[in-house]
Amino acid sequence: MGLLVDGQWQDQWYDTKKSGGKFERESARFRSWVTADGAVGPSGRGGFKAESGRYHLYVSMACPWAHRTLIFRALKGLEPHITVSVVHPDMVENGWEFRPDDKAHEDSINHARFLHEIYTKVAPDYTGRVTVPVLWDKKQGEIVSNESADIIRMLNSAFDGVANVNQELDFYPDDLQSEIDQVNQRVYDTVNNGVYKSGFATAQDVYEKAYQALFESLDWLDERLSDQRYLVGNRLTEADWRLFTTLVRFDAVYFSHFKCNRQRLADFRHLSGYLRDLYQVPGIADTVDIGQIKQHYYVSQRTINPTQIVPVGPALDFDVPHGREELSPDFRG
The missing domain is CATH 1.20.1050.10 (Glutathione S-transferase Yfyf (Class Pi); Chain A, domain 2)
Structure with missing residues (x-):
């Protein structure tokens, strides 16, 4: 468990002293959207068009927030269109990590050892928690979003024009x-x-x-x-x-x-x-x-x-x- 401070990793648990013992979740920092035509979504900037093979999800099988995105990917028939890397379940002194010698937990896209390297790849001075899920744009080499609530809405409808995606299912009518x-x-x-x-x-x-x-x-x-x-x-x-x-x-x-x-x-x-x-x-x-x-x-x-x-x-x-x-x-x- 830890966080980045000015792009440097620090092994640090949540500081609940400042909040009187309360756990306060940090808001997601990357909030752009994939849209059908690449136009700007409800937040962030445009340029992220829904295309088969363009996007990659970094997830954990353990994390409930990342789990949402795997569910929508499965139900909408997006598995052939959006690739996935699964971090190892142990999140200890280096945070979420990949295991290069383990096919089940390797980063097949950026070949990172730790998830925080994906964050600093696009934001070298990033300060904050390093969380999953992360929706990665392979074409532009950047993070589209690390907000699960936004990602599932993208998966729900943005890719409906892509071949063989289940357009009949709409989970946000x-x-x-x-x-x-x-x-x-x-x-x-x-x-x-x-x-x-x-x-x-x-x-x-x-x-x-x-x-x-x-x-x-x-x-x-x-x-x-x-x-x-x-x-x-x-x-x-x-x-x-x-x-x-x-x-x-x-x-x-x-x-x-x-x-x-x-x-x-x-x-x-x-x-x-x-x-x-x-x-x-x-x-x-x-x-x-x-x-x-x-x-x-x-x-x-x-x-x-x-x-x-x-x-x-x-x-x-x-x-x-x-x-x-x-x-x-x-x-x-």
């Missing part, structure tokens, strides 16, 4: 955008980021506040899903996939490692089936690697787990029938 945004806002603050606020807190009252907000939202989500199959419009949307990447890690990591232990996800009446429902969507299981997820959290976060011992359990089976088909037989809506 015009008529549901307002409600999706509302759900996303609460889920991000109290669930996606809420588990980190609990796990990285260094003051008791701060931890308890984040813990309370997390489980209030999980109760709200469980109730919301009691009579509808998905979160918004009773069809699969971006909101579901943004929540899924946290839920699938909950019992394996967040329950124990981050002290989010009021109850397991498996103990929720509706959320547990909902999680299995999403996991069983074709293509999703291949994006989930519980082994790398546990390896990353328990080995990398030595401030929380100084022994670096990785738990053997829990036993997880996401292939158990979920029984939610009657709420909406067609996941496309």
Whole structure:
């Protein structure tokens, strides 16, 4: 765990003393967009046209934010068009790293040893955390974006004109955008980021506040899903996939490692089936690697787990029938 300061790597944990024990997530710095014609997107600058073979994703199988992008890449049929490099799950004194002697964890594009080298390649004096995902433009040799929320929206629609991309699936439809945004806002603050606020807190009252907000939202989500199959419009949307990447890690990591232990996800009446429902969507299981997820959290976060011992359990089976088909037989809506 560390960060770049004026382009120099420093092995430094989050400084929660300045924030009264609170974990505060740093905003993404690269915010340009790939668009169908290369025109400027909602932020950043233009020049990034959607083209087959032009873009590359740097991801971690362990990171929930990077996981979002792998899901959209799979569901939209973008795997032949966007290449991927997967960092090693151990993120220790040098941050996210590649293993040149390991095909599963090598940088096949820039041949970097550490992810921070990708950042300084385009911003030599960069100061800040070095995070995944990173969307890289092979044509111009630069980072397009390191904001997962933006990247999944690019993948959702920008490449629809590319051959064999699944244009039928739209996870951010015009008529549901307002409600999706509302759900996303609460889920991000109290669930996606809420588990980190609990796990990285260094003051008791701060931890308890984040813990309370997390489980209030999980109760709200469980109730919301009691009579509808998905979160918004009773069809699969971006909101579901943004929540899924946290839920699938909950019992394996967040329950124990981050002290989010009021109850397991498996103990929720509706959320547990909902999680299995999403996991069983074709293509999703291949994006989930519980082994790398546990390896990353328990080995990398030595401030929380100084022994670096990785738990053997829990036993997880996401292939158990979920029984939610009657709420909406067609996941496309």
